[in-house]
Amino acid sequence: MRIELTPAIVLHRRAWRETSFIVEAFSREHGRIGVVAKGARRPKSRWRGLLEPLAALELAWSGRGELYTLTDIETRRRHSLAGNALMAGFYASELVMRLTARDDPHPAIHDSLAALLVALDDRAPAVVALRFFERDLLDELGYGVPLDITSDTGEPVEATLEYVYAPELGLRRRVGPVDDDEVAIAGSALQGLVSGRFGGRADVHAARVLMQRAIAPHLGSQPLKSVETLKAMQAFKASGGTSAERDHSSSGDPQ
Numbered sequence: 001m002r003i004e005l006t007p008a009i010v011l012h013r014r015a016w017r018e019t020s021f022i023v024e025a026f027s028r029e030h031g032r033i034g035v036v037a038k039g040a041r042r043p044k045s046r047w048r049g050l051l052e053p054l055a056a057l058e059l060a061w062s063g064r065g066e067l068y069t070l071t072d073i074e075t076r077r078r079h080s081l082a083g084n085a086l087m088a089g090f091y092a093s094e095l096v097m098r099l100t101a102r103d104d105p106h107p108a109i110h111d112s113l114a115a116l117l118v119a120l121d122d123r124a125p126a127v128v129a130l131r132f133f134e135r136d137l138l139d140e141l142g143y144g145v146p147l148d149i150t151s152d153t154g155e156p157v158e159a160t161l162e163y164v165y166a167p168e169l170g171l172r173r174r175v176g177p178v179d180d181d182e183v184a185i186a187g188s189a190l191q192g193l194v195s196g197r198f199g200g201r202a203d204v205h206a207a208r209v210l211m212q213r214a215i216a217p218h219l220g221s222q223p224l225k226s227v228e229t230l231k232a233m234q235a236f237k238a239s240g241g242t243s244a245e246r247d248h249s250s251s252g253d254p255q
Helices: 083-099 107-121 126-141 187-195 201-218 225-239 243-248
Strands: 002-016 020-027 031-037 056-062 068-077 162-166 170-173 183-186
Touching: 002 031, 002 068, 002 083, 002 107, 020 056, 020 107, 031 056, 083 107, 083 126, 083 201, 083 225, 107 126, 126 187, 126 201, 162 187, 162 201, 183 187, 183 201, 187 201
Parallel strands: 031 068
Antiparallel strands: 002 020, 002 056, 020 031, 056 068, 162 170, 162 183
């Protein structure tokens, strides 16, 4: 099989042997792929510096099996992410890695990830931009959360009412205490997820909790490495560190 240049986003890479990389990328037309970039680590390689995580590229490859052989690269867009924006990008790319299968095309996922990275590059608040990416990712994979009607009665969501969500039961109107397997969320937060505009911080926080609860059953027991890294950075910052080290750690919570 030979694939000509096609849009893709680098999700992850690791060194392979002395001069090469193994790269996981999400191709718009072919889904998640694994490729060997032979010689890409050599000092004089024309691919050196191109296969950075989150890079938006055009890739060409050939071969069969689990790992293809990279044959060409062209740059589409270079992102200059740092701090919260960079951690948000790593979190989103890890979600795509964990929730998608190899060679399963989902153009909408590629486009949503590309749009997220552009928004982060343009300094959109990570904690907001991620919610819409998570929403679209779950919808595309068939795991979407009902946001505009209740799962049990089909009633439209109202901004002034409270609701509860559990993965097994879906979205229902809140009528009493919240069970351990449920999360409570205001109707205004649900409407914000639909419209793409939140009314305030409380709605953003509620949407974050909802999305994390919806995603959790599909991740299994293994935690996301990006989340563990962020927690370690925040713990280090809270412990004091040096001023220079604190300046290089991300503040706040990009999730």
